[in-house]
Amino acid sequence: MKKIFAILGILVLAAAAFVAFKMFQPIPDDLDLATTRATDNGHFMVTVSPENAAYQRNTLHTWIVEITTPDGAPIEGGEILIDGGMPQHGHGLPTNPLMTETLGEGRYKIEGVRFNMRGWWELKLAIVAGEISDNITFNLVMK
Amino acid sequence: MIRPLALGAVIGLAVSGAMATYFYLQSNGLNEAELETARTLSLATLRAVPADPSNMVADNPAAIALGEALFNEVGLSANGAVSCATCHVESRQFQDDLALSKGIGTTSRRAMPLRGVGHALWLFWDGRKDSLWAQALGPLESAVEHGFTRSEVAGYIAAHYREPYENLFGPLPAQNTNPASPLGTAAQQAAWAALSAEQQDQINRIFANTGKAIAAFERTLLPLENRFDRYVSALLAGQAPTGEAALTQLEIDGFKIFAGKGACVNCHNGPRLTDEFFHNTGVASPQNPVVDFGRLEALAQVEADEFNCLGPYSDAAPAQCGTLRFMSRGEHLFERAFKSPSLRGVADRPPYMHAGQLATLPLVIEHYNRAMPSISGHTELEPLGLTTEEKAALLAFLKVL
Numbered sequence: 001m002k003k004i005f006a007i008l009g010i011l012v013l014a015a016a017a018f019v020a021f022k023m024f025q026p027i028p029d030d031l032d033l034a035t036t037r038a039t040d041n042g043h044f045m046v047t048v049s050p051e052n053a054a055y056q057r058n059t060l061h062t063w064i065v066e067i068t069t070p071d072g073a074p075i076e077g078g079e080i081l082i083d084g085g086m087p088q089h090g091h092g093l094p095t096n097p098l099m100t101e102t103l104g105e106g107r108y109k110i111e112g113v114r115f116n117m118r119g120w121w122e123l124k125l126a127i128v129a130g131e132i133s134d135n136i137t138f139n140l141v142m143k
Numbered sequence: 144m145i146r147p148l149a150l151g152a153v154i155g156l157a158v159s160g161a162m163a164t165y166f167y168l169q170s171n172g173l174n175e176a177e178l179e180t181a182r183t184l185s186l187a188t189l190r191a192v193p194a195d196p197s198n199m200v201a202d203n204p205a206a207i208a209l210g211e212a213l214f215n216e217v218g219l220s221a222n223g224a225v226s227c228a229t230c231h232v233e234s235r236q237f238q239d240d241l242a243l244s245k246g247i248g249t250t251s252r253r254a255m256p257l258r259g260v261g262h263a264l265w266l267f268w269d270g271r272k273d274s275l276w277a278q279a280l281g282p283l284e285s286a287v288e289h290g291f292t293r294s295e296v297a298g299y300i301a302a303h304y305r306e307p308y309e310n311l312f313g314p315l316p317a318q319n320t321n322p323a324s325p326l327g328t329a330a331q332q333a334a335w336a337a338l339s340a341e342q343q344d345q346i347n348r349i350f351a352n353t354g355k356a357i358a359a360f361e362r363t364l365l366p367l368e369n370r371f372d373r374y375v376s377a378l379l380a381g382q383a384p385t386g387e388a389a390l391t392q393l394e395i396d397g398f399k400i401f402a403g404k405g406a407c408v409n410c411h412n413g414p415r416l417t418d419e420f421f422h423n424t425g426v427a428s429p430q431n432p433v434v435d436f437g438r439l440e441a442l443a444q445v446e447a448d449e450f451n452c453l454g455p456y457s458d459a460a461p462a463q464c465g466t467l468r469f470m471s472r473g474e475h476l477f478e479r480a481f482k483s484p485s486l487r488g489v490a491d492r493p494p495y496m497h498a499g500q501l502a503t504l505p506l507v508i509e510h511y512n513r514a515m516p517s518i519s520g521h522t523e524l525e526p527l528g529l530t531t532e533e534k535a536a537l538l539a540f541l542k543v544l
Contacts, residue, residue: 093471096471117410118180
């Protein structure tokens with residue numbers, strides 16, 4: 001009896017793994033999709049969120065970036081430069097997104113983001129606040 | 144003993160469920176990821192034509208009717224024989240089957256099909272226009288297309304379309320119809336310079352409004368359902384694709400190459416099969432030395448265009464001009480980059496590429512398979528290593544679109 005369960009269990013796992021493999025083949029499974037992360041040198045904590053979570057391929061959309069110190073104190077007067085692209089295809093963003101507004105309490109608006117393909121995108125932010133500058137790369141998956 | 148049995152039954156059901164789903168999809172030739180890609184390429188995901196805030200009459204029925212008449216109006220040309228429809232023939236997917244088009248003279252690029260063009264973010268092969276209405280003004284004043292001037296357009300509208308024009312845009316000022324344009328011949332430019340700023344502005348406004356009516360009409364030209372759309376709708380409805388909706392195994396294999404090994408979906412994606420962006424794909428130049436640098440030269444042109452979204456003749460607030468404001472200027476990328484064209488109906492409209500350089504689809508497939516270096520700038524393509532069978536399948540799939 002036990003043997004049968006073991007075989008059934010393995011079959012279920014195999015079927016699930018197979019479907020998963022087929023579905024997500026191109027995108028690495030250990031990709032860090034966290035939207036709140038520390039910058040490369042640990043100077044800031046950054047959270048990114050789309051203004052409209054239902055943004056679609058090939059439409060312009062806006063992101064809100066929240067920057068704090070590692071202890072959570074909002075960073076005011078920061079500047080953000082934006083870059084990005086598709087690491088698996090070796091190309092950049094199809095637009096030139098810009099920081100267009102300072103919203104207060106460490107929050108900033110980035111306009112002009114557009115993704116023209118499905119798949120794994122990187123959104124790279126270079127953050128400058130006073131004397132300190134630091135970088136962070138977020139991973140996103142466009143369905 | 145009952146518990147393990149129930150457990151066994153549940154696991155058994157789960158396994159057979161997963162397997163059945165998998166084999167159902169396999170029997171139709173697609174796995175789940177491929178089915179999802181297929182869905183994104185089908186008309187099922189086509190949204191409504193996006194609003195154009197720069198064109199107040201974009202969806203106005205009277206403007207659509209006026210625009211249709213103007214699209215077919217040969218009076219808006221230097222020889223009274225050229226209209227938009229000369230090169231954009233309705234029964235031919237609104238293109239002309241020629242490598243280079245014939246108007247007053249010969250164009251330097253291939254005419255583009257217009258169905259679904261209301262979805263385009265940038266117009267022309269190089270995207271030097273940011274709206275349909277601004278685009279329509281280009282051919283009217285091009286010496287090789289309509290060969291007209293904006294002052295003559297204004298005069299013709301006043302003489303022949305006064306009523307529908309005034310109903311939409313208000314009273315027409317009295318017009319001077321001597322050929323005058325800032326873009327024309329030396330004589331036309333001199334005539335333009337002799338006009339007062341107010342006269343120039345009045346003419347520009349009538350000219351822009353003419354473009355807005357034509358654009359309203361073009362927005363109604365929608366993509367047609369193809370065999371692939373029917374195939375995908377059947378699969379999504381959980382039905383076996385039969386009859387009109389059926390694809391052959393070769394065509395299905397071709398789709399898999401399009402979405403997989405061929406990486407065509409990287410640039411030909413979404414229901415129009417275009418990413419609305421510009422790429423250097425190493426297409427040979429018809430002229431040597433190269434005179435057409437594609438998107439690279441269009442960046443400055445669209446920015447300087449007085450008829451762009453941010454200009455005085457646009458109805459949009461600056462905040463509504465995102466496409467232009469956030470335009471990518473990655474100049475190193477754009478040398479000889481051209482817009483990925485929609486592939487709907489592609490098999491029926493050779494020759495291919497921005498100047499009709501490739502006469503047939505097998506030549507296009509060979510172009511992608513080899514990925515030759517670009518004559519200027521850098522191609523984004525890499526050789527594909529397709530076998531003859533794979534090329535045949537890809538060709539069969541392109542014919543389904």
